[in-house]
Amino acid sequence: MLLTACGTAEPGPEARPAMWMVADADTKIYILGTMHAVPRGTDWDAGRVTSAIEAADELMMELSPAELAAAGETFRQLAQRDAPLAIEARLSGKALTGFRALEASGRSFGEDGLDDWAVMVLMGQRVAQNAGLSSADGVETGLTEKFEAAGKPIGGFETAREQLMLFETLDLQTQRILLTRAAEEAGDAVKEVGALTAAWGRGDVAALETVINEDIDSVPAARKAILTDRNRRWSAWVKRRMERPGTVLMAVGAGHLVGADGVPAMVEAEGLTVMRVQ
Known part of the structure; x- marks a missing residue:
């Protein structure tokens, strides 16, 4: 979910991500599934996305630009353990081997002083880098540039602290399970990220x-x-926002938009009509 990596001018792949629309007589909300980091130069903003960007009066993302800028410092504040704990005391066997191999592909994670969830986040970033993904080319970065250039407002659903506290407040057993799974699967992670991106x-x-x-x-x-x-x-925000006129582009991670507990399905369960438009 937290994928980061820098851009290039080289032409990249074409992407046409899924997008939905909720509309009534005077309100439209486009719901676009994003990737926070994508292959460098990816062309993701053609098709119906272009029309949605041009039509929208405002942009809503998981984090506003200011909160996204604050995320790194917030991470550093929350990620620290009360007392150091060696990775060998947390992982063993295949998980420890996978962790060490991933760490060897770049700089040390400094994991002894970090909570389990924070180590997992850094591992995800390393996988993204190894997969050639770029947050500078990510959907949120591109949308922010376009809406700021047009002088249109940009809002966020969460603060950086709220988002990272989702991990910080997980019980220790759940954090360890997540870290162990990430480490065990590290050898195939680049391939899996490629499949997810495709x-x-x-x-x-x-x-x-x-x-x-x-x-x-x-x-x-x-x-x-x-x-x-x-x-x-x-989903509750979408329902409330439909009570006011205007056109909104809502852009959140694509994983939040699929399945029975995805945002489109939940909005539809509230009695609103949701149309897949791309």
């Missing part, structure tokens, strides 16, 4: 749902905190 680029929501479910279904506490509860809050 499915996003095709707008293949069935494939996305399969990948998301395989990744998190075995950890119910994490699914509830990181996906389901947030989707419910965002």
